[in-house]
Structures are given as C-alpha cells and as structure tokens.
Amino acid sequence: MPGFSSLHPILQHHIVSTLGWPGLRPLQEESVAPLTAADDALLLAPTAGGKTEAASFPVLSRMTTEDWHGVSVLYICPLKALLNNLEERLRLYGSWIGRTVGVWHGDVTSSARRRMQTTERPDILLTTPESLESMMVSTGVNHRDFLGDVQTVIIDEVHAFAGDDRGWHLSAVLARLEHAVGHRVQRIGMSATVGNPDSLLEWLQGGPRAAAARTGRVIAPGVVLPGAGVSPASGPDAPEIRVDRLGDMSQVATLLSKLYVGEKRLVFVDSRKNVEVLGNLLDELGVTVFLSHSSLSAAERARSEAAFAEETDCVIVATSTLELGIDIGNLDRVIQVGAPRTVSSFLQRLGRTGRRPGTSRNCLFIALPSDSVRGDEDTMLLQILGLLSAWAVGFVEPVTAPPVPLHIAAQQFLAAALSDGAIDTDNWREIWAGTHLMDSDVLECDAQEVLDHLVTTGMLGTDGSLAFIGEAAEKEFGRRHFMSLLSAFTSPPLFTVLDGRSDIGVVEDRLIASLKEADDESGDGRGGMVIALAGRNWRIRHIDYNRRVVYVEPSTTAGMARWGSSGPSFGYAVAQGMRRVILGEHPDGVQLTRRATEALDGIRHWWGPTVSTTSEAVFLPSGQANRDQAEWWDWAGTGRNHQLIAALGASAARGFDVPAGGHADTAGSALAPLDQAGRYDRVRVFPDDTSAGIRERLDWYDALPANSRPLPYVSPKAVYGLKFSAALPEETARMILARRMER
Known part of the structure; x- marks a missing residue:
C-alpha cells in the first residue's frame, strides 16, 4: 500500500483505528502520490466511490507536513446542502491533525462569518463559487488576508460546474484568487464518469494555455472510460x-x-410539480414519504433528507x-x-x-x-x-463549457472593479491569466472589446487607465450590495411561502398570478387560492406583493403546483438510440415487463415509417403515415435540429445569398417555420417541400463557414433569461442564446 504508507502517520492511525478501514480503495491509493506532490488532478469514481477521502487525505497530509496555517484549503460544491452534508465528515478528518473546518454560504449568519475572520479562522473552508466571489468583493472581508494562505482548491461534482456558466464563473474567480494571493493554487476536481476526462482536466486547470504551465493527471482506477469498448450492461458488476x-x-x-x-x-421525477403530485398520492396510500426539490426551503429539504x-x-x-x-x-x-x-x-x-x-x-x-x-x-x-x-454501448456525454460566454466576461470586469475599487485597463489580462475565459478563441473576439463596451455604456467609469464601477452598473446591479452581480445563474421571480414563521419554500410568480385570476373570477375573496408545497396543501391567507411573501395555513383541499418547464431535450447519441430501438434493437442488460413489451410493439408500428435502415433522415409529406404535417425525421438530437430549423428557415429576406452553383430556392425561400420548438427527432417543414430541396439546403448550410451560418431564432424577450445581458448589446445577447441552442 504505497499510497497509504505515504500519508502522515496520524492519518494512517485514524484510518485504521477510527474508521476501521483495512486500507484505502484503489482511487484513494492512487491519488496520494500526485496530490501530495501538489499536482492538479481530476478524480473519477461512481457516487459513493470514496472521492472525498481520495482528495482530502493527501491534502491533510500536506497541511501537516508543510505546516500550513490560516485558510489553506477551499472545498467548493455546487449546492449549499452538499456543503452542509460534508461538514461533519471533513470536521472529523481535520480534527485528527488538530485542524478546523468552517462553512461559508448564503445561509451562514454574519456573526459566524465575522468569527471565522477573527477568532475562529478555519483551516478548511467549505463554500460555493458565488460565496467565494462575495468574499472577494465584500468591503467587510479583507480577502487578501483571509484567503492569502490558500494552497489547494477541491471542487466537488466538477462536471456540474463545467457544463454551464457557473463553470466559466468559477474558473475566472479561481484565476482572480491566484492573482490576489500571488501564487499557484493546486486544483483538484472530483466527478463521476464523464465522456472527456482529459478535456475536463484541462478546463479545471484553466484551459490549454494555463494547463501547459501546470502538472496534472486524470486518476480513475477501475473506471471504464467511454471509448474503451466495454459495455456497462454486461459482466458480473452489471446493474x-x-x-x-x-x-x-x-x-x-x-x-x-x-x-x-x-x-x-428514491424516486426521481421530471418536475417539481410531479414531486408534489406523487408525494401527495403516496401519502394518501399510507406510505412514509419525503420530498426534495429546489423550491423547498433549505430547512424543509434538510428535514426530509435527514428523516x-x-x-x-x-x-x-x-x-x-x-x-x-x-x-x-x-x-x-x-x-x-x-x-x-x-x-x-x-x-x-x-x-x-x-x-x-x-x-x-x-x-x-x-x-x-x-x-x-x-x-x-x-x-x-x-x-x-x-x-x-x-x-x-458505453456512451457518456462529454462535459463541454457553453460557447461565447461574453456575458460572463462582462460580469468579471465589473466584479473585479468592485473587488479592488478599480482595474488597470492596461494590465487587466494578468488578473485572469489562470483561466481561458478571456481568450479570443473562447469569446470569439478580443475581450478588450467587452471592456470597451462597458466603458462606452457607462457600466464602467474611467480615470486615466483605471476603470471603476459606473453609474449604469450601479443602477442595473447595485441593489442589495451587488448581490445579483455575483451569481451566474438565473431564476424566475419567486415568492417565499411562510406558515407562521416557518419557511416552507418558494413558488413562482406565475403560480401566484394564476391563483389571483381564479380568485378574481370566483368573487368570494378566496376562490382557488390553495397551493401544494412540501407534500402538503396550504390555503393562502395573505399575499404581500411588495415583500414577495405568501402567508399560508394548512388546508385539506387539494392545492395547485406549477413551475416553469421546457420540453424534452436529448443529444444525438440518445436520439440515435431511439432510432435503433425502433429498428428492432433491445438494449443489452435491460429487462422489460409485459406491459412495456406490448407498448414497444406499438412504438415500432407508429414510428417505423420515420426511420430507414439505409439513411439517417426520412422525409414524410403531409398525409403520409398518418402524419398531419410534412416532417423531416433525422433523429439527430435537439441541438442539431435547432441548426436545421435555422437552415431551412433561412431566406433571402434574412440576408443570405444564393451559393455559387446553387439553385435559386436553396437560400432564396424558407423551407420550414422558424418559430417552431426544437425537437430531438424531427423538424416540421412546409407542405410543398421536397426531399431533394431539403437535402440541398442542408448541404448548403453545412458547407458554410461556421461563423456565416444562419442562427436559430431567439425572441427579444428571451435575453432576460441570460444573466448579465444588460451589460451587452441586445443583438450580442441574442447571438449567445442562439449559439447555445445549437449544443
């Protein structure tokens, strides 16, 4: 056990005597040498595979051997609940070597934060990316002092960050942290199996340019990585x-x-509404049932999970x-x-x-x-x-960062100016040297253009080479001490639901609006104002629209549950899996009940005309195979079909020229409605289209340079769903959303 023997003797003692372990698991063994050597690493293992210990034991050894002091380890998670869940375990491990653990997120009181900065400074700090940036921006935190001793950052569930804008935000904040403390910080990411581990490690290290100057490796003993040619559905460990x-x-x-x-x-469903519906049905049948979804209060979720x-x-x-x-x-x-x-x-x-x-x-x-x-x-x-x-067949999606994160670049310029009072417009690139967010191949333009736009629009004011928060940024983001500037994700307007002083959770304003409409129609002052939340029904006593609070009391009447949702979205590999199933494939290692088998026969009968054994796409004119509209069935995934809608919906009126040697209708007229929803299986086309015409248009589209292709249609109203869109021109925000529809 070379890894175990390389840990600090105190840790060895407690692993055996306190935990009762005979040794370390393979991932934990293999992680010791690189992590104690301060290398970056991506640790891969299934859920409950021992990743937390694989990261923390070597880091605790370094902490003791190298005599770290102050906040020297940041442990970053995507969810506050996950931080709270980990606290007790990490507190135990830290206590073995006389070190302490603190938790810092939005639910932690200001008095507890003050104690952590003064008399009770922890050695390990559990936090979220948003709280980390809040520390760097807050006038109440001397972040260079408080975070100046950080040596290692451990990022749990790193795939959950890297695939969306929170990942760009986190990467940029880590780069700013390294710039502030003046030294490289070891980066350790943990994840379940992903489709592109080497690329994810490179992202973790800050992109190709930053990774070239760092040492890192993927550690995944026993994990069958995608592309290995091994089916997870067979063998002795098959589920x-x-x-x-x-x-x-x-x-x-x-x-x-x-x-x-x-x-x-544990039952997973696709929406918060169905959590409430199924929870109520199970309760009526006498089943002991608990609920968990994002609109429940933290206390309510913790109560359910603990019970x-x-x-x-x-x-x-x-x-x-x-x-x-x-x-x-x-x-x-x-x-x-x-x-x-x-x-x-x-x-x-x-x-x-x-x-x-x-x-x-x-x-x-x-x-x-x-x-x-x-x-x-x-x-x-x-x-x-x-x-x-x-x-x-062994497929797992690659984790890829969203394209053209110009809005996150704008947010970072503003946040850095807020953190330091001003940024030097001549030397700003040094601040983000540890991330590829500001690279031109990521933004598809020079980041200086984003900075110039912020200055031009008054988001940033200038004094010589210094840029500081301007009046426009104060007006747009300044409420509640710029809190909206420090979060990279959006949510619809919410109302807090209170039963007395107990926080039950939140509901969206669209639900409140629909209840109010029912109330107005009834004329009795109460109407349909009963909601379902946390597995219970609540009569609304009063709505405080100014404070956005709904006061409720228990009710025996069935209530309404409603949250916004979008249609199903699937990638190419899953859509092609559906196509194979229609053609007769039975997925290996999957058992179907009699009911499912009978339904599968109906699936193959209904969808049979939409697939072909000789081509990937089938054109079905209106009226053929019981179809009431003309459709192009390609089973190519939602992202690709967004591209097809843009290609087929293109016309000369949208500014696209007829390609050399092409027919006049190739780009001269629309072949499909632009305003249709993107699907994973098909695209709706006009009744007078032909298969040859559609194929020619798609060939034209694919032959265009990527930056010259027509983009999916985005409503002007949709830009409000892109965080920090106010810092960009509207057409740029719409372009970002359109590009992301193509993923």
Whole structure:
C-alpha cells in the first residue's frame, strides 16, 4: 500500500483505528502520490466511490507536513446542502491533525462569518463559487488576508460546474484568487464518469494555455472510460435495469406502495410539480414519504433528507436535487419516472444504489403515456429505451463549457472593479491569466472589446487607465450590495411561502398570478387560492406583493403546483438510440415487463415509417403515415435540429445569398417555420417541400463557414433569461442564446 504508507502517520492511525478501514480503495491509493506532490488532478469514481477521502487525505497530509496555517484549503460544491452534508465528515478528518473546518454560504449568519475572520479562522473552508466571489468583493472581508494562505482548491461534482456558466464563473474567480494571493493554487476536481476526462482536466486547470504551465493527471482506477469498448450492461458488476409502463401517476403511487416494501426507495421525477403530485398520492396510500426539490426551503429539504436517512421503509421523491452526492444513507432502490436527459445523469442516479456489501446497483424505469391521441402516446417509453441504448454501448456525454460566454466576461470586469475599487485597463489580462475565459478563441473576439463596451455604456467609469464601477452598473446591479452581480445563474421571480414563521419554500410568480385570476373570477375573496408545497396543501391567507411573501395555513383541499418547464431535450447519441430501438434493437442488460413489451410493439408500428435502415433522415409529406404535417425525421438530437430549423428557415429576406452553383430556392425561400420548438427527432417543414430541396439546403448550410451560418431564432424577450445581458448589446445577447441552442 504505497499510497497509504505515504500519508502522515496520524492519518494512517485514524484510518485504521477510527474508521476501521483495512486500507484505502484503489482511487484513494492512487491519488496520494500526485496530490501530495501538489499536482492538479481530476478524480473519477461512481457516487459513493470514496472521492472525498481520495482528495482530502493527501491534502491533510500536506497541511501537516508543510505546516500550513490560516485558510489553506477551499472545498467548493455546487449546492449549499452538499456543503452542509460534508461538514461533519471533513470536521472529523481535520480534527485528527488538530485542524478546523468552517462553512461559508448564503445561509451562514454574519456573526459566524465575522468569527471565522477573527477568532475562529478555519483551516478548511467549505463554500460555493458565488460565496467565494462575495468574499472577494465584500468591503467587510479583507480577502487578501483571509484567503492569502490558500494552497489547494477541491471542487466537488466538477462536471456540474463545467457544463454551464457557473463553470466559466468559477474558473475566472479561481484565476482572480491566484492573482490576489500571488501564487499557484493546486486544483483538484472530483466527478463521476464523464465522456472527456482529459478535456475536463484541462478546463479545471484553466484551459490549454494555463494547463501547459501546470502538472496534472486524470486518476480513475477501475473506471471504464467511454471509448474503451466495454459495455456497462454486461459482466458480473452489471446493474439490474428494469423498464415498466403504467397508465398514470396514481398507478405509480399504487405500485410503489406495494413494491419493495420494507426498503428505502428514491424516486426521481421530471418536475417539481410531479414531486408534489406523487408525494401527495403516496401519502394518501399510507406510505412514509419525503420530498426534495429546489423550491423547498433549505430547512424543509434538510428535514426530509435527514428523516429519510434514518428511516428503513420509506420513499423520497425528488427532482435532480438528489442526483449529486448528498448523503441520504444506504439506499435500496432507485426508481426513475421518465427518462433523464443524459446518460451522465442516469449514471449519477444509478450510483446511489449498491453501496452496501452484498447489494447491487439497480434502477426501475417507469414510463407514462402522453395525452396524445395520434398513436405516439408512448414517447416517454421510447425516450427511456433510447437512453438505455446509448448507455449499453458505453456512451457518456462529454462535459463541454457553453460557447461565447461574453456575458460572463462582462460580469468579471465589473466584479473585479468592485473587488479592488478599480482595474488597470492596461494590465487587466494578468488578473485572469489562470483561466481561458478571456481568450479570443473562447469569446470569439478580443475581450478588450467587452471592456470597451462597458466603458462606452457607462457600466464602467474611467480615470486615466483605471476603470471603476459606473453609474449604469450601479443602477442595473447595485441593489442589495451587488448581490445579483455575483451569481451566474438565473431564476424566475419567486415568492417565499411562510406558515407562521416557518419557511416552507418558494413558488413562482406565475403560480401566484394564476391563483389571483381564479380568485378574481370566483368573487368570494378566496376562490382557488390553495397551493401544494412540501407534500402538503396550504390555503393562502395573505399575499404581500411588495415583500414577495405568501402567508399560508394548512388546508385539506387539494392545492395547485406549477413551475416553469421546457420540453424534452436529448443529444444525438440518445436520439440515435431511439432510432435503433425502433429498428428492432433491445438494449443489452435491460429487462422489460409485459406491459412495456406490448407498448414497444406499438412504438415500432407508429414510428417505423420515420426511420430507414439505409439513411439517417426520412422525409414524410403531409398525409403520409398518418402524419398531419410534412416532417423531416433525422433523429439527430435537439441541438442539431435547432441548426436545421435555422437552415431551412433561412431566406433571402434574412440576408443570405444564393451559393455559387446553387439553385435559386436553396437560400432564396424558407423551407420550414422558424418559430417552431426544437425537437430531438424531427423538424416540421412546409407542405410543398421536397426531399431533394431539403437535402440541398442542408448541404448548403453545412458547407458554410461556421461563423456565416444562419442562427436559430431567439425572441427579444428571451435575453432576460441570460444573466448579465444588460451589460451587452441586445443583438450580442441574442447571438449567445442562439449559439447555445445549437449544443
């Protein structure tokens, strides 16, 4: 055990005597040497694979051997609940060597933060990217003093950051941290299996330019990486995967009340509304049930998760909030209603099971019918089988950062000016040397152009070479001490729901508006003002619109649950998996119930005309194969079909010229409506189109340089959903959204 023997002797003692471990797991063994040598690393293992210890034990050894003092380790997580969940474990490990742990996020009191800065400064600080930047910006925190001793940053669930704008934000904040403290900070990322581990490591290190000056490696012993040619659906460690088909959510509740009784079951559903619906149905059937979704208060979620961890015969119904590594104890079963959008998400959920010796990983998928009367009511079952087809051949999505993050670059210029009082417009590139956010190949322009725009629009004022927060930025972002400037994600307007002084959670303003409309129509002063939240029904007593607070009391009347949602989005590999299933494939290692098998026969009959064994796309004119509109079926995934809508919807009126040697209608007239929703399976086209005309248009589109292709249509109203869009020209914000629709 060369890794174990290289740890500090105190840690060796406690691993054996306190934890009772005979040694380290392979990932933990293999991580010791590179991490104690201060190398960067990406640690890969399934959920509950020991990643936390693989990262923390070598770092604690360094802390003792090198005699670190002050806040020397930052442990960053995407969720506050995950930080709270990890605190006790890391506090135990730190205590072995006489070191302390602190937690800093939005729910931590100001008095606790003051103590951490003065009398109780921790050695390990658990935080989120937003709270880290808040420390760097706050006038109440001397961040160069408080964070000046940081040696290592550990990023949990790093894939959850790297795939969206929070990743760009985190990368930029880490670069600013290194610039502020004046030395390189070791970066350690942890993740479940991903499709592109080497690229993810490079992203973690700050991009190709920064990574070239750093040492790092992917550590994943025993993990079958994508492309290895090994099917996860076969072999002695293959999980138990079953698929059933039921009629509605009440049947799901009935099945769960009778299936796996005496076991602990985690049920994933696709929306907060369905969490509430299924939770109520299970409660009515006498099942001990707990709920978890993002609109519940932190206290309410913690209560559910703690109670669930202590129970042995119960169900917890959740959205993706429990997909990440929050510890909810030993789990017996995972049930998935519908299909997750990615194979990666499925693997996260599957990894919740099989943690106890003698148990195996398992997942029961349940498909429900849609409301369609055309014959395609089993869309959900097809989505499930398509996902499992992609999984069975070893596919996992690569984690890729969103393109053209110009809005995050603008946010960083403003945040840096806010943090330091001003930035030097001559030397600003040094601040972000440790990230590729500001690189021209990422932004597709020189970042100086973003800085110049901020100055021109008054977001930044200038004095010589110094740029500082301007009046326009004060007006747009200055509320609540610029808090809206420090978060890279958006949410719809929310109302807090209070029962007395108890915080139940939040609901969106669209729900309140619909309840008010019902109230106005009833004329009795109360109307339909009952909502469902946290698995209970609440009558609304009063709505304070100024403070955005809803005061409620318990009700026995069924309430309404509503949150915004978007249509299903699947990538190319999963869409092609659906196509293979229609053509007759049965995914390896997947068991279908009789109900699912009968429904699959109907799927192949209904969708059969949309696939071909000789070509990837099929043109179905209106009226053919019971289709009421002309469609181009390519099963190419949502992103590619957004591109096709832009290509087929292009016309001379939109400024695109006829290509040399092309027919006049190639770019001269629209072949499809631009305002249709992007789907993963098909594109709606005009009735008088022909297969040859569509193929010619697509050939024209694909032959264009990438920066010359028509972009998907984006409504002007949509820019409000892009955080920090106010710092950019409207046409730039719409371009960013359009480019991201193509992913």
